[in-house]
Amino acid sequence: ELCDFGLIGLAVMGENLALNVESRGYRVAVFNRTTSKVDDLMAGRAKGKQFVGCHSLEDLVSSLKTPRQVMMMVKAGPAVDDLIETLIPLLSPGDILIDGGNTFYADTERRTKYVESKGLLYCGTGVSGGEEGALLGPSMMPGGSEAAWPHVKPIFQAIAAKVGPNDDIPCCEWVGPRGAGHYVKMVHNGIEYGDMQMICEAYFLLTEGLGLSNEELYDVFEDWYQGELNSYLIEITRDIFSVMDDDGGYLVDKIMDRAGAKGTGKWMSQLALDLGVPSTLVTEAVYARCLSAMKEARVRASKVLSGPNPKYSGDKTNFIEQIRDALYASKICSYAQGFVQMQAAAIEHDWPLNFGDCAMLWRGGCIIRAVFLDRIKEAFDADPKLENLLLAPYFQEAVERSQDGWRHVVASAAQLGIPTPAFSAALAYYDGYRRERLPANLLQAQRDYFGAHTFERLDKPGTFHAEWIQLRKKPKQ
Ligand code: 2AM
Numbered sequence: 001e002l003c004d005f006g007l008i009g010l011a012v013m014g015e016n017l018a019l020n021v022e023s024r025g026y027r028v029a030v031f032n033r034t035t036s037k038v039d040d041l042m043a044g045r046a047k048g049k050q051f052v053g054c055h056s057l058e059d060l061v062s063s064l065k066t067p068r069q070v071m072m073m074v075k076a077g078p079a080v081d082d083l084i085e086t087l088i089p090l091l092s093p094g095d096i097l098i099d100g101g102n103t104f105y106a107d108t109e110r111r112t113k114y115v116e117s118k119g120l121l122y123c124g125t126g127v128s129g130g131e132e133g134a135l136l137g138p139s140m141m142p143g144g145s146e147a148a149w150p151h152v153k154p155i156f157q158a159i160a161a162k163v164g165p166n167d168d169i170p171c172c173e174w175v176g177p178r179g180a181g182h183y184v185k186m187v188h189n190g191i192e193y194g195d196m197q198m199i200c201e202a203y204f205l206l207t208e209g210l211g212l213s214n215e216e217l218y219d220v221f222e223d224w225y226q227g228e229l230n231s232y233l234i235e236i237t238r239d240i241f242s243v244m245d246d247d248g249g250y251l252v253d254k255i256m257d258r259a260g261a262k263g264t265g266k267w268m269s270q271l272a273l274d275l276g277v278p279s280t281l282v283t284e285a286v287y288a289r290c291l292s293a294m295k296e297a298r299v300r301a302s303k304v305l306s307g308p309n310p311k312y313s314g315d316k317t318n319f320i321e322q323i324r325d326a327l328y329a330s331k332i333c334s335y336a337q338g339f340v341q342m343q344a345a346a347i348e349h350d351w352p353l354n355f356g357d358c359a360m361l362w363r364g365g366c367i368i369r370a371v372f373l374d375r376i377k378e379a380f381d382a383d384p385k386l387e388n389l390l391l392a393p394y395f396q397e398a399v400e401r402s403q404d405g406w407r408h409v410v411a412s413a414a415q416l417g418i419p420t421p422a423f424s425a426a427l428a429y430y431d432g433y434r435r436e437r438l439p440a441n442l443l444q445a446q447r448d449y450f451g452a453h454t455f456e457r458l459d460k461p462g463t464f465h466a467e468w469i470q471l472r473k474k475p476k477q
Contacts, residue, residue, distance in 0.1 A: 126185020
């Protein structure tokens, strides 16, 4: 009996995805470069299930119904190109190659064109949700050859997370051509960086500023979880504050304060700079990880550089509420920036993205899943061309309501010497974006003064240059 789906690469994500596909009633052929992993799977978790273990790519290809669906879950980068080269001669016209790895979108743009030129179809899909998501229901963001979608749709939507009142809306929709799916996955990851950084800033204010214990932090996050901040990241943060170490004390307090990164946040920042859009939250989050990684340098500097006493002297309950406001308003700015970047990328790459759908893809299964995304979906459904989430009535009102607390938190953090780069960057973005006038008139004057870069005028159209040196007032001798 031929298989419905082929999967190559049996590391944790690949193996769990294969088990997920099989659990929905499909027959799955699997292959791994190190073939002992195939045997381990067949003898272990796949035992008694609808699996065919293959020891070569030829075996895998000949085990599949046509048009074949072959998903690659291997290390992103050259391994994918090598596999594509090996698979092309084995496949038949109309067969579909799927890359479910954390691939840089530009590689997927290139590979889609290349694979299509060989008469095959290509699908680069973002997959989010970690190990558990892969097994039980990830968020999936597929892009590539449009003609691949009707073929992969049944299996993809079957394995994806489900949301909605009846748990029947799959977190998987066609995103767009070529690298669009992987781009949206990257923005998801960048937003995840921002969400995590903002939660950490709230944590730092609550501990450094208010001296809350882990028990108190648990209660604060439980309270936040019940409200509009309800999300997976708030939930796991709450739970972290309940976990004890073997020898007493809380595990979180024993963890080295040095963050790692795999680079998707950095990609998003770099691409924001290329597009000329201000994705400042993800960028601050990346830099915050960089600064955290300089542990030894910070230890040295901490012995030399001074700052104020970080203890907050005002009302504790109010400050906790204001920190919640800061977190919520900053989160809105962060998502607003992420969607603006996707809009700019969609224009640049000619991807007809549906932004409401993008919000729904992240509604379940993935790390940034949150009730909040329903509001984003509604905002883009009401106005598919919405320029900025901050302009949608719901979010405009939410920021209106939160901003006093948010401003108080950013001002207090500055006075207490507690770093809040994401909260502060979000506020600067908000205050910059809502201004009709910015000081860039002076900037243009400076550029024209030293470099004749010219300027436009508010009172008449055209391009102007001034002889600043001749016109200036002579300084007093
Ligand atoms: P391995 O078990 O043989 O190392 C994550 O690293 C997954 O990608 C693993 O299944 C790994 O196979 C696979 N992988 C890494 N590089 C590969 C390559 N060049 N060709 C095929 N599979 C590769």
